[in-house]
Amino acid sequence: MGDFSLPEGSLFLGFDSSTQSLKATVLDSNLNIVTSETVHFDSELPHYKTKDGVYRDSSVNGRIVSPTLMWVEALDLLLLKFVKSGLEFGKIVAVSGSGQQHGSVYWKNGGAAKLAALDAAKPLREQLKGVFSIEESPIWMDSSTTAQCKAIEDAVGGALELAQLTGSRAHERYTGPQIRKIYETQPNVYRETETISLVSSFMASILIGDYASIDETDGAGMNLMDVKERVWSKIALEATAPGLEEKLGKLAPAHAVAGPIAQYFVNRFHFNKDCLVIQWSGDNPNSLAGLTINTPGDLAISLGTSDTVFGISSEHVPRLEGHVFPNPVDTKGYMVMLVYKNGSLTREDVRNRCAGQSWDQFNKFLETTPPLNGGKLGFYYKEHEILPPLPVGFHRYIIENFNGKTSNGLKERQVEEVEEFDAPSEVRAAIEGNFLSMRAHAERFGMPSPPKRIIATGGASANQSILKCIASIFGCDVYTVQRPDSASLGAALRAAHGWFCNRKGSFVPFSGVYEKRLNNTSLHCKLSIPAGDPQLLSKYTLLMKKRIELEDHLVQKLGRM
Ligand code: ADP
Ligand code: XUL
Numbered sequence: 230m231g232d233f234s235l236p237e238g239s240l241f242l243g244f245d246s247s248t249q250s251l252k253a254t255v256l257d258s259n260l261n262i263v264t265s266e267t268v269h270f271d272s273e274l275p276h277y278k279t280k281d282g283v284y285r286d287s288s289v290n291g292r293i294v295s296p297t298l299m300w301v302e303a304l305d306l307l308l309l310k311f312v313k314s315g316l317e318f319g320k321i322v323a324v325s326g327s328g329q330q331h332g333s334v335y336w337k338n339g340g341a342a343k344l345a346a347l348d349a350a351k352p353l354r355e356q357l358k359g360v361f362s363i364e365e366s367p368i369w370m371d372s373s374t375t376a377q378c379k380a381i382e383d384a385v386g387g388a389l390e391l392a393q394l395t396g397s398r399a400h401e402r403y404t405g406p407q408i409r410k411i412y413e414t415q416p417n418v419y420r421e422t423e424t425i426s427l428v429s430s431f432m433a434s435i436l437i438g439d440y441a442s443i444d445e446t447d448g449a450g451m452n453l454m455d456v457k458e459r460v461w462s463k464i465a466l467e468a469t470a471p472g473l474e475e476k477l478g479k480l481a482p483a484h485a486v487a488g489p490i491a492q493y494f495v496n497r498f499h500f501n502k503d504c505l506v507i508q509w510s511g512d513n514p515n516s517l518a519g520l521t522i523n524t525p526g527d528l529a530i531s532l533g534t535s536d537t538v539f540g541i542s543s544e545h546v547p548r549l550e551g552h553v554f555p556n557p558v559d560t561k562g563y564m565v566m567l568v569y570k571n572g573s574l575t576r577e578d579v580r581n582r583c584a585g586q587s588w589d590q591f592n593k594f595l596e597t598t599p600p601l602n603g604g605k606l607g608f609y610y611k612e613h614e615i616l617p618p619l620p621v622g623f624h625r626y627i628i629e630n631f632n633g634k635t636s637n638g639l640k641e642r643q644v645e646e647v648e649e650f651d652a653p654s655e656v657r658a659a660i661e662g663n664f665l666s667m668r669a670h671a672e673r674f675g676m677p678s679p680p681k682r683i684i685a686t687g688g689a690s691a692n693q694s695i696l697k698c699i700a701s702i703f704g705c706d707v708y709t710v711q712r713p714d715s716a717s718l719g720a721a722l723r724a725a726h727g728w729f730c731n732r733k734g735s736f737v738p739f740s741g742v743y744e745k746r747l748n749n750t751s752l753h754c755k756l757s758i759p760a761g762d763p764q765l766l767s768k769y770t771l772l773m774k775k776r777i778e779l780e781d782h783l784v785q786k787l788g789r790m
Contacts, residue, residue: 233729233737233741233742233745234258235258235259235260235322235725235728236258236322237258238257238258238320239257239258239320239321239322240255240256240257240258240263240316240317240320240321240322241255241256241257241260241321241322241323241324241721241722241724241725241728242254242255242321242323242324242325242721242724243255243256243324243325243326243327243515243717243718243719243720243721243722243723243724244304244307244324244325244326244327244432244509244717244720245326245327245512245515245714245716245717245720246300246303246326246327246328246329246428246429246432247282247327247329247512247533247534247716248281248282248283248295248329248368248369248370248533248534248535249269249270249271249281249282249534250267250268250269250270250282250303251267251268251270251300251303251304251307252265252266252267252268252714252716252717253265253266253267253307253311253717254712254714254717254718254720254721255316255321255721256718256721256722256725256751259746259749260722260725260742260743260746260749260751260752261749261750261751262711262712262718262750262751264311264314264316265712265714265717266307266310266311266314267307268303268306268307268310270282270295270299270303273303273306274299274302274303274306277296277298277299279295279296279299281534281574282295282299282534283295283368283370284296284365289373290373291371291372291373291374291375291401291613292367292371292373293367293368293370293371293372293373294365294366294367294368294371295332295365295366295368296364296365296366297334297361297363297364297365297366297431298354298357298358298361298364300366300428300431300432301353301354301357301435302352302353302354304353304432304435305352305353305354308494308498311498312498318494318498318499318500318501319499319500319501320501321500321501321504322501322503322504322505322728323504323505323506323507323724323725323727323728324436324490324504324505324506324507324724325433325506325507325508325509325510325515325720325721325723325724325727326429326432326433326509326515326717326720327429327509327510327511327512327514327515327516327716327717327719327720328427328428328429328430328431328432328447328509328510328511328512329368329369329428329511329512330369330427330428330429330447330450330511330512330513331368331369331402331403331404331407331427331450331451332366332367332368332369332404332427332428333366333367333404333407333408333425333426333427333428334361334366334425334426334427334428334431335361335362335363335366335411335418335422335425336360336361336362336422336423336424336425336426336440337359337360337361337362337421337422337423338421338422338423339360339423340360340361340423340424340440341423341424341439341440343356343357343360344360344434344435344438344439344440344491345438345439347438347491347492347493348493349492349493349496349497350497353435353493357435362418362421362422363411363415363418363422366428367402367407368402368428369402369535370402370570370612371401371402371407372401372402372612372613373401373410374401374406374407374409374410375401377399377406377407377409377410377413378398378399378400378401378403378406379399380409380468381399381405381406381409381452381465381468381469382398382399384467384468385464385465385468388549389547389549391452391465392547392548392549392553393547394455394456394462394464394465395449395451395452395453395454395455395456395462395465396449396454396456396545396547396552396553396554396563397449397450397452397551397552397553398549399452400452400615401613402615403450403451403452404425404427404450404451404452404453405451405452405453405465405468405469406452406469408425408469408470408473409469409470411470412469412470412471419470422476423476424440424476424477424478425473425476425477426440426441426443427443427447427448427450427451427511429443429444429447429508429509429510429511430442430443430444430447430487430508430509432509433487433506433508433509435491436487436490436491436494436506437487437488437489437490437491437506438488438491438492438493439488439491440478441487441488441506441508441509442478442479442480442481442485442487442508443477443478443480443481444480444481444482444483444485444508444509444510444557445459445480445481445482445483445555446483446510446511446514446554446555446556446557446564447509447510447511447514447554448480449552449553449554449555450511450552450554452465452469453465453466453469453473453477454480456545456553456554456555456563457545459480459482459555460480461474461477461480481508482508482560482736483507483508483510483514483557483558483723483727484507484508484558484723484726484727484730484736485507485508485727485730486505486506486507486508486727486731487506487507487508487509488505488506489502489503489504489505489506490502490504490505490506505724505727505728505731507723507724507726507727507728508727509720510557510720510723511554511557512533512716513531513537513539513564513566513568513716514554514556514557514564514719515557515715515716515717515719515720515723516529516531516537516539516686516687516715516716516719517529517539517541517556517557517558517564517719518557518558518719518720518722518723518726518739519686519710519715519716519717519718519719519720519722520684520686520710520715520719520754521722521740521743521747521752521754522539522540522541522684523541523739523740524541524681525540525541525542525543525677526677526680526681526682527540527677527680527681527682527683527684528540528671528676528677528680528682528683528684528703529683529684529685529686529715530667530683530684530685530686530687530690530699531685531686531687531690531715532572532573532685532686532687532688532689532690532695533572533573533686533687533688533689534572534573534574535568535569535570535572536568536569536571536572536573536663536667536687537566537567537568537569538566538567538667538670538671538676539564539565539566539567540564540565540676540677540680541556541559541562541563541564541565542562542563542564542565543561543562543563544563545563546675548674548675550567550616550670550673550674551565551566551567551616551670551674552565552566552567552568553565553566554566557723558723558726558739559739560736565674565675565676567616567667567670567671567674567676568615568616569614569615569616569663569666569667570612570613570614570615571609571610571611571612571614572663572687572689573687573688573689574611574612575609575610575611575612575659576659576660576663576689578609578611579591579609579655579656579659580656582652582655583652583653583655583656584652584656588692591656591694592692592693592694594652594653594656594657595656595657595660595694595695595697595698596694597653598653598654598656598657600661600698600701600765600768600769601631601632601661601765601768601769601772602654602657602658602661603627603631603654604627604628604629604630604631604772605625605626605627605628605650605654605657605658606625606626606627606628606658606661606662606665606772606775606776606779607623607624607625607626607650607655607658607659607662608622608623608624608625608662608779608780608783609623609658609659609662610622610623616666616670617780617783617784617788618784618788619783619784619787619788620787622787624646624779624783625646625647625648625649625650625658626644626645626646626647626779627644627645627647628643628644628772628775629643629644629645630643631772631775632768644775644779660695660698661698661702661772662776664698664699664702664703665702665769665772665773665776666776666780668702668703668769668773669773669774669776669777669780679703679704679705679760679766680703680705681705682705682706682707682708683699683700683703683705683706683707683708684707684708684709684710684754685699685707685708685709685757686709686710686713686714686715687713687715688713690709690713691713693757693758696709696757696758697758697761699758700758700759700760700761701761701762701765701766701769702761702766702769702773704760704761704763704766704769705760706756706758706759706760707756707757707758708754708755708756708757709754709755709757710751710752710753710754710755711750711751711753712751718751722742722743722752725742726739726742729741729742
């Protein structure tokens with residue numbers, strides 16, 4: 230296995246540039262968390278006037294963007310916070326990061342020259358103002374590209390063909406359809422764009438003072454990459470926009486060095502000039518790394534702005550639902566994932582409407598309502614949902630006399646659509662709905678059922694009442710890690726991994742980096758909630774089937790694709 234010791238006294242820095250905030254975690258050479266910081270966009274950078282870190286454009290159906298410069302200013306601010314807290318920048322030997330997936334940045338002609346000439350006397354924001362051909366980056370919440378998705382799928386021979394080739398059918402938030410829309414609607418802007426970055430490679434570009442490659446894992450979230458070969462797909466590129474390969478640059482594996490840290494950061498923050506920037510990747514892939522998921526039976530559930538379920542797989546089976554990416558810490562395997570747009574923000578909406586804006590009250594309702602909710606099922610789409618592809622809207626049903634007894638056929642049960650539930654039932658319907666849907670789609674996607682265990686992460690994984698519902702509905706133990714931000718932790722771990730690979734001159738197994746240190750507090754997964762009662766599980770199985778029937782019916786009536 231070789232020597233996996235990290236230099237004594239060294240530090241590893243991992244960022245997470247996500248929808249609502251920029252976070253960072255610093256690990257020491259034993260992979261213990263030394264410090265962390267967050268910049269919350271709405272409250273700490275209020276002059277951008279974002280809500281939840283984004284602009285929802287009411288004039289264009291489904292257009293959701295974020296001001297690109299806000300991400301830059303957040304980096305200025307976060308590094309200043311580290312200066313104030315006395316972080317010894319000179320000890321950081323490698324940096325990496327996570328970006329919200331699919332979001333894209335458009336550099337105007339001349340952008341590279343600006344990046345190379347950053348002046349350490351000035352903040353980044355001042356210097357990067359005006360370098361983007363589009364100032365508002367489309368992000369993963371955007372759903373304005375249905376026409377482009379259809380055109381791309383048609384051009385490559387259908388949705389399943391595109392999934393076979395790139396790992397996913399066309400999705401509105403994916404970068405390829407977003408680029409095609411820009412090419413179609415703003416051809417001049419497309420023409421004057423020198424380089425297109427993902428959020429991940431954008432942030433890495435600032436750190437190296439040059440355009441960083443897109444990494445092979447986050448690159449799979451574009452509908453542009455051949456997921457088996459890990460190269461740009463000529464067919465997909467042609468189906469998207471002319472002259473695109475040139476604007477995307479080369480792909481690089483996630484463990485590769487993007488470049489040495491730019492002189493700007495050496496002069497302004499006293500980083501060591503030998504500090505390496507390891508390729509950034511997507512937030513979900515880095516969470517997979519941060520949770521050290523390496524067993525096919527383990528599933529991770531991330532409850533952040535989006536809700537995601539993911540695990541690993543040794544093969545690529547193309548499907549219309551869900552996504553396949555290259556595993557960011559394995560040169561051959563895959564990562565499989567399902568994504569829900571109505572995650573924390575939709576739960577917050579239910580909390581605000583029904584529980585006086587208080588998680589405590591929300592949890593009280595969860596604890597005092599019975600599992601199965603007396604057959605009350607809800608579908609809450611505050612945003613256009615991805616899975617299933619349904620528009621904004623709330624739908625509530627009661628399955629009469631539902632007691633979950635297996636002897637009665639479901640078909641005989643009466644289902645009534647209702648306008649509202651009482652507040653406690655609404656809270657339970659929202660949470661049970663989240664996880665019944667996740668379980669049904671995960672099973673349909675071929676994910677392990679029941680999973681060996683679930684590791685929960687993201688902001689809402691701090692909520693024990695929610696975790697209890699997950700354990701009952703999935704019928705397995707639920708684990709958590711010390712901190713809910715596995716994406717920045719994973720980025721810091723990948724920084725250490727990339728540093729090793731660079732020292733060795735080739736890929737080394739990721740497990741070598743963390744195996745001996747697994748009991749360290751930052752990596753240690755602890756059992757949070759044991760698997761629920763098996764009888765309750767079989768009742769939930771029946772309720773899940775009913776929910777899927779109702780969902781299929783809604784998709785037929787209202788679905789987008
Ligand atoms: P991101 O995907 O932007 O990184 P986070 O993982 O930081 O998001 O999660 C932020 C979300 O966590 C908030 O929108 C909030 O609703 C949710 N959250 C925080 N604490 C709780 C809690 N106790 N119960 C439920 N949700 C919570
Ligand atoms: C993944 C996705 C979201 C974003 C959130 O496909 O769209 O989970 O990565 O940051």
